[in-house]
Amino acid sequence: MENKDKPIYLDHAATGPMWPEAVAAMLPFFTERFGNPSGVCRPAQEARRSVEEARRKIAQTLGSVPPETIYFTGCGTESDNTALTGYVNAVRSAEPGKSVHIVVGMTEHPAVLETARFLEHQGVGVSYAAPDPDGVITPESLKKAMRPDTVLVSIMYANNVVGTVQPVSELAAVSHAYGAVFHTDAVQAFGHIPIDPAAEGIDLLSASGHKFGGPKGVGFLYVREGLKLSPILNGGGQERHLRSGTLNVPGIVGMGEAARLSAACMDEAMVRIAGLRDLLEELVLAELPEVTIHSKNVRRLPGHSSMTIPGVTGENVVLMMNLRGIFISAGSACTSGETKPSHVLTAMGLPEKACYATVRITLGVQTTREEIEATAAALIEETWKLRKMHLG
Ligand code: PLP
Numbered sequence: 166m167e168n169k170d171k172p173i174y175l176d177h178a179a180t181g182p183m184w185p186e187a188v189a190a191m192l193p194f195f196t197e198r199f200g201n202p203s204g205v206c207r208p209a210q211e212a213r214r215s216v217e218e219a220r221r222k223i224a225q226t227l228g229s230v231p232p233e234t235i236y237f238t239g240c241g242t243e244s245d246n247t248a249l250t251g252y253v254n255a256v257r258s259a260e261p262g263k264s265v266h267i268v269v270g271m272t273e274h275p276a277v278l279e280t281a282r283f284l285e286h287q288g289v290g291v292s293y294a295a296p297d298p299d300g301v302i303t304p305e306s307l308k309k310a311m312r313p314d315t316v317l318v319s320i321m322y323a324n325n326v327v328g329t330v331q332p333v334s335e336l337a338a339v340s341h342a343y344g345a346v347f348h349t350d351a352v353q354a355f356g357h358i359p360i361d362p363a364a365e366g367i368d369l370l371s372a373s374g375h376k377f378g379g380p381k382g383v384g385f386l387y388v389r390e391g392l393k394l395s396p397i398l399n400g401g402g403q404e405r406h407l408r409s410g411t412l413n414v415p416g417i418v419g420m421g422e423a424a425r426l427s428a429a430c431m432d433e434a435m436v437r438i439a440g441l442r443d444l445l446e447e448l449v450l451a452e453l454p455e456v457t458i459h460s461k462n463v464r465r466l467p468g469h470s471s472m473t474i475p476g477v478t479g480e481n482v483v484l485m486m487n488l489r490g491i492f493i494s495a496g497s498a499c500t501s502g503e504t505k506p507s508h509v510l511t512a513m514g515l516p517e518k519a520c521y522a523t524v525r526i527t528l529g530v531q532t533t534r535e536e537i538e539a540t541a542a543a544l545i546e547e548t549w550k551l552r553k554m555h556l557g
Contacts, residue, residue: 172490173536178325178527184378187422194415202412212414219421226428228361236386236404237417241352241373244386245276248348248369251394256316264314266290270302271512277319298514299463300329304339315345322354326509328469329460337366352376356427379423383416438528439467441537448541468528477551479524485547491540496523
């Protein structure tokens with residue numbers, strides 16, 4: 166079955182198309198409304214007003230937190246770096262010589278894991294909380310990693326490989342019981358499922374525009390009122406001295422509009438997208454009952470499906486599907502040309518062979534039933550072809 170004419174994009178966890186309304190909202194800020202929001206002239210003030218409107222829109226989607234708790238950054242990675250390094254540095258400058266320890270989940274994105282490693286080189290103690298076989302970091306697992314000198318815990322809201330949603334409120338409660346602040350990387354979750362930092366006990370939260378229909382190269386960090394962070398960039402002191410650098414006004418405006426649009430359709434989209442994802446899994450399992458669906462029995466992001474298909478390698482499946490114009494991703498991480506099994510799947514206890522046989526299919530708001538049916542049929546067909554050719 167050829168599908169070249171109408172490509173099917175099912176890699177929304179990597180990135181996705183922008184909301185057309187968010188693109189339209191951005192456009193004037195590249196040309197006639199080009200002011201620098203830090204200035205005092207009229208164009209600057211106009212830009213400033215639009216930035217503040219975007220801040221309000223984002224704050225509203227987070228259980229109406231005060232807009233001043235939202236700080237704009239250059240991406241999700243920067244938000245994660247600012248949260249971890251910024252908080253640790255603030256603690257260290259307030260209490261020089263204090264022993265500092267942090268806990269991060271084993272299944273975090275490299276934006277958190279590599280920051281933790283960086284901090285380790287700076288003398289910070291780091292422990293890793295292990296997930297269960299469904300990718301859930303339980304409060305018990307977190308407790309095992311905590312120490313009396315733990316100052317910060319960072320556990321992602323939802324995982325980018327398998328989609329597992331963490332028991333955030335409980336994890337935040339454990340962190341607070343030890344006197345630590347709780348950071349969550351919500352890059353995959355924000356705009357897709359409801360999040361209420363105040364009600365859930367979240368002190369710091371990172372998100373990224375391009376994961377919810379906004380532009381690339383812009384993100385934000387929520388910082389609970391009263392929490393002090395040290396900046397990681399030195400410069401002009403924008404964003405109330407936390408994030409220096411001229412604000413990316415078009416990006417911020419686009420991200421604010423994307424946050425508003427995502428929140429407006431969230432209830433309906435969650436049900437519809439999860440229904441399509443379940444249909445995909447049913448169709449695949451009906452023909453390939455030996456397939457394992459990861460994290461199926463725990464709370465998952467509505468659009469995420471991670472499956473291990475015995476007898477094939479995920480990469481080959483991805484390549485065959487790509488030739489048919491169906492875009493999915495493998496469950497392994499390709500870094501500098503070398504393919505390694507995903508650290509997430511490994512941490513969940515999957516044997517190496519199963520990690521290599523895993524694919525990730527992630528749906529978006531535009532995904533249709535026809536696309537899902539065509540994808541399931543192609544996946545089944547390509548799996549049989551690869552198995553027959555012993556190309557595994
Ligand atoms: N955290 C998670 C869970 C992600 O999935 C990603 C991107 O894939 C990031 C952080 C990094 O976000 P950005 O691409 O905006 O730097």
